[in-house]
Amino acid sequence: MNRLIKKGVPSLLTLSLGLLVISMFQGCHSSEGKNETAAVVDEPEPTEVFALQKGKLSSSLRIPGELVAYRDVDLYAKVSGFIKSIHADVGTEVREGQLLALAEAPELNAQLAAAESKLKAQEALYIASKSNYDRYVDAAKTPGTVAQSMLEQTLAKKESDYAQLQAAKAAYREVSDLRKYLEIRAPFSGIISLRNVSTGAYIGPSGKGSELPLFVLTEQKRLRLVVAVPEAYTGYVNQNDEVSFTVKAFPDRKFTGKVKRLAGALDKRLRSERTEVDVENNDRKLLPGMIAEVTIPLPTKSNTFVVPKSAVINSSTGVFIVKVLNQKAEWIPVQKGLENGDQVEIFGDLKEGDQIMTTATEEVRNGSAVRSVKQAS
Incomplete structure (x- = not known):
């Protein structure tokens, strides 16, 4: 029995020593692995930056619009009357001055006849007073035959009759011009887009015949x-x-x-x-x-700074980009201009060549350290 125990002691000792060596080797290897992992974790990724440059950005604006006629007019009646004939309808293409409708007003014909009669009567009075004045002028050439007062009276009568004649002519022209308004003509070339009257309908500047326009003329x-x-x-x-x-x-x-x-x-x-x-x-x-x-x-009208949209921070306090200067982040306030795709104009206290962070976030605080950078490709 003792002999067996003595023989077993060296074997147990050898086994224990072997296990100790293995555990030490494994511990050493594990420590080296942890150090390598820590080294990889501690090394920061380099921050991508680019050199600020000026460029010209072209963009476009898409907005709704409305097409309207270049000229569009509602045609109403100037005088009262009745539609006698219609010469245009919806969709009719007309020329400037073309007759669209013809109206009739019997009372205007009577007014025109009265004005014409008064004009002729006044012309006769003026001719008589002018002849009388001319006779007195001829007689006055002989001294003492015509008193100066008579000459002045006949002259005043002639001038009064002449003024009355001009008034009669004006009254006649007024009625004559009113009759022209019975002809509804196109003020410009276009197309009739609406018609509200028919033959026999009453028209006028006021009253029932004036609620709607006779025609609507549109230039297309x-x-x-x-x-x-x-x-x-x-x-x-x-x-x-x-x-x-x-x-x-x-x-x-x-x-x-x-x-x-x-x-x-x-x-x-x-x-x-x-x-x-x-x-x-x-x-x-x-x-x-x-x-x-x-x-x-x-x-754009001039060269401006153009940066990718990812370089712009839209924060609650304003719009910024991040400039890297002396290994520190510096927030620069800017204003945005035109945008086109992933590019945007910016305006601020900047100069060409400034190192700007390509992808800026609010996590990069103003004044924080930036240890390593790389230029954007």
């Missing part, structure tokens, strides 16, 4: 495209700029026009400027009242 071959440009974009729109637009009736066709009129003031309610675009419409496919989707090009 040239239209106005009216758009409201928001305040922020008014500085980019100028006269003669070409714009494009589409309408729902022709979704696959693009129309163009030129900016011709700018209101020069903002609408107090919408805070936008009324802008009118002239559109040629010779084929009359476009109709007044259509809603258009307008695309207005907005090219």
Whole structure:
């Protein structure tokens, strides 16, 4: 028994020593692995920056607009009467001065006859007084035959009759001009878009015949495209700029026009400027009242700083970009301009060559350390 125990002691001792060596080796290896992991975790990722440069950014503004007639007029009656004949209907294309309808007013004919009679009577009185004055003038050439007072009286009578004659002529012209208003004519070339009278209908400047216009005349071959440009974009729109637009009736066709009129003031309610675009419409496919989707090009007028949108921070206190200077982050307040895709104009206390953080977040605090950087590719 003792012999067996003595033989077993070296074996147990050897086994214990082997286990101790293995555990020490494993502990050492585990410690080295932990140190390597800690080293990897402690090393920060480099911050990507880019050098600020100026560029020219072109963008476009898409806003709705409305097509209106270049000229649109309601035609009413100037004098009372009845429609005698109609020479145009809805859809009729008319020329300037063309007769649209003819009215009749018997009382005007009577007034014209009376004015003409009075004019002829006054012409006769003037001829008589002028002849009488001329006789006195001839007689006065012989001294002592005609008193000066008689000569003056005949002259006054002649001048009075002449004034009455001019008044009679004016009264005749007035009635004659009123009769011309019985002819309803087109003030410009266009198309009749509405008709509210028929033959025999009563018309007049007041009363039942004046509630609705006789005709509505619309110029269609040239239209106005009216758009409201928001305040922020008014500085980019100028006269003669070409714009494009589409309408729902022709979704696959693009129309163009030129900016011709700018209101020069903002609408107090919408805070936008009324802008009118002239559109040629010779084929009359476009109709007044259509809603258009307008695309207005907005090219920048000068070189400005252009950065990716990811470099801009929109915080509750304002808009900023992060500049890296002397391994520190510096928040620079800026204002945004035009945007196009992932690019945006910025304006602020900046200069070319400034190192700007490509992807800026509010986690990078103002004044925090930036230990390593890399240039954006």
